[in-house]
Amino acid sequence: MTISSTTPADAVSPAPSSPELIAAIDMGSNSFHMVVAQLVHNEIRPLEKLGEKVQLAAGLDERNFLDEASQHRALACLERFAQRISGMPRGAVQIVGTNALRVAKNARAFIRKAEKLIGHPISVISGREEARLIYLGVAHSLSDDADNRLVIDIGGGSTEFIIGQRFETKELESLHMGCVSYRDRFFGDGKITQLQFARAFVEASRELLNIRNRYRSVGWHHCVGSSGSIKAIEQVLAHNQWGTHKITPDGLVKLKDEVVRLGKISQLTKLGVRKDRLSIFPAGLAILMAAFDVLQIEEMEFCDGALREGLLYDMIGRIHHEDVRERTINSLQERYHIDREHAAAVEGTAIALWKQLAEQWKLPSEELTELLRWASRLHEVGLAISHTQFHKHGAYLIRYSDLAGFSRQTQQSLAMLIRVHRRKILDTVFDEYALEDADPLKQLAVALRLAVVLQHSRNGEVLDSIKVKANKRSLTLIFPKDWLQSRPLTCADLEAEKGLLTKFGIDMEFKEEDS
Template identity: 50%
Template sequence: MSGKSTANDETRRLAAIDLGSNSFHLLVANYQDGQLQVVAKMGEKVQLAAGLDADENFTDAAMARALACLERFAPFLDGVPAANLRIVGTNALRAAYNARQLIDRAEALIGHPIEIIGGREEARLIYLGAAHALAEVHGRRLIVDIGGGSTEFIIGEDFEPQALESLHMGCVAYTGTFFANGDISEKRFRRAEMAAMSELANIQRHYCQLGWQDPIGSSGTIKAAAAVIGARGDGDATLIERDALMKLRKTLIGFGNLDKVAMDGLKEDRARVFPAGVAILCAVFEAFDLKRMRYSDGALREGVLFDLIGRSTPEDSRRHSIESLMRRYSVETAHADHVAQSAMAAFDQVRDGWSLSEEQRLFLFWAAQVHEIGLAISHSQFHRHGAYLLEYSDLTGFSRPEQQALAFLVRAHRRKFAQKELEALPDAVQLTYQRLARLLRLAVMLNHARPEQAPVDFQLICDGDNLHLRLPDAKPQALLLNDLEQEAAFQQSAGLTLTYSP
């Protein structure tokens, strides 16, 4: 995603909120002529990961901190169209059992959906942000981003990532594990490093085989380490040399207690989690035999904005993921295209009556394209197999809620209506996805006999949630009439009405 634009493009106001495990970040920017111009930028230490109790639930205090922060962010979102705003949650929101409770309250406060993204998707967006910040630098890069609950590692060139990993280690999590009582010692520090080395062993050989010319660090821990090293006169604030990092390590151990950690260049609200972050950074230097690492300002929130710019265009990474799935599972493309054409014809006839959006049209199209991927596993119950693949695969560009929604459509495209899976979706989208599933079911049914041309010459009328399908003048095939009778019964059992006429 290059972010190219034309000089005639109108200015777009964009915004991203990154709900990190340690900090929340807001970025508002204007986009024009292929460039982002920052309008507002804020960050607050919320420390969600530190607010997990022994049962992996957010405490009331942690949720209160999160909501108070979002309340302060909210005024900066005035004037940003909903389509130009993304709010993404990372490791702590992936891990907490009661995350949905916090998300529901936050969405009610901010008036916009929150997307939980997977670790590799987080890594991809971090790379996208860093790559744009480093656009003038050529060659293969290693990007490292140490967060509160996870650390992302990406190797890429230009704007294309070649390896993406997210490891379960972060400065907040490691503070609770290795420095829980506040004591800092050589033994505790080394235990943290060895735990990180153990995680890194999973990717060490593969990453070293790929290789890189330029190791880059992004986000809080690495930014703070570079700033402290610069303030100590051991380098500038954009470069971390290995010798300077080892001196920093020794100094931190010398403090003896987290409450005593105070250094020029280190913000007070980061001091307690800084030693754990530096321990992870030392392990990264050791595992990859790094001599130096540069700091880059581009990170997740910038990546979210650049990804947002590419959405609903030929550069949409989600489209590439769907095409990849179709190739991987040998989808019969002609039939998938026919189902998609029929689904789009149905969608366009009820779009206004059901207040459906262009983004929802995309999801229906994608579901039609991949509705048969489960056949690669088994013909029996293939709609269930397809839903499982969609929900649990790493799909570039998709958030977890988006994958769940796409999986629901595939699960619901045949047989008994998938009421249980519908109710597992967020309340706010259940009606919309129930309606999209009904359109997909009709499109699949109209193409059951696998005709040479997609049926599009039908009329679909909606009256609230009552649907009426008017078929072309030609006499319908017996198979289609039988399918319609069965489908009307399936929908009736779900409390829905489908009628039809030749």
């Protein structure tokens, strides 16, 4: 087995202890945005904001592959961003991809090129994680309010709907409708007819019916819009005196009537629409009007806070040990009735082994340790479904659940570790990873498997006195004198694991210390 020192794309970066600067990049389906900020007394002081219309979603073909042109635009933008964040430490920069990269079948290959260019890991986040981060950015940009608020963010490929109170979310949803995808579906010929607009409005309304009753039941005191499409609509309404600092149903109807009357996207400059937003403006308007109609919104205010600001505040939480991912893990343990004492013993043993293995295998221990911790705490999550093949059930639960704070890549890796923590290891499990990503995960799997075997007795004792000697294709476990002799069942477990690891390409031996 080859040992790689390359960090997998979905490995968790360690949070910086006290960075002078932090940065967040949102690789959206329509635009890429970057904000660089200074952290002053736990508050964010933005220093620079950059944005470019990349329109990544426009490069998705009928098979959902990103074409070369869209990849070139994206990489060129990231190259410019890279110059600004050059020299910033790993962990001080958070980069996420949204809907276009969620659906692109060649996203992994593109991300590898992008990471090499920009020098920091890129995470693809789920729609609900995107919604959580958007709300976090909005909530920190508004005055504190004890009432429920509804936040809507129309992106290039999806639209997020969130109900929250102060800094906590109550409802999160991401619907598959965006200003770029709807432009291509309904306004691709550059014309704006009553029929075209009606079709876009009806389709968006159909999507919204899925959340209408639930959202109306929870309710909200006021509504907030964020990001480019809603900002553009708010500016045009103000420019034409159809609304002052508020978006209302009457203003939207007046705007729609004028948009349809002009009849062509190229004519929308007469309303004050910026040239870089012309092509997507009617689609964003149709989606917003559908939201007002279906959810019975009376008025909306615009807020500058968005996904990139949410990323910054999420990063601050990690720096100060208020990591939402830890809350998610604890919630999963509670929900699925995981034996926490046993999980803690497995975690302690796995980390003790991993520290030794990572040093000898020359792997970035700090960046992978959190992943191993989480896998240890959740390795028995599948028992909530069935004892038979519970490692497979657990992997499925983790891979396809909405886990707040986690990227899709990290969830995938976490699920994979749970999948291979027992029984036979199949190399095919790692086929979807590039070699440089798969090898460190295979090493984590070895540490987790050994910890599970050594904790088979479930007595809660953390085994941190075991020594490990390892090279690229073998490892030796060295136990205290007389330890193995007094534990014949553990010896039998280790013999069985030895055979399984041999088939996996690792030769394992175990012995006691010499007297």
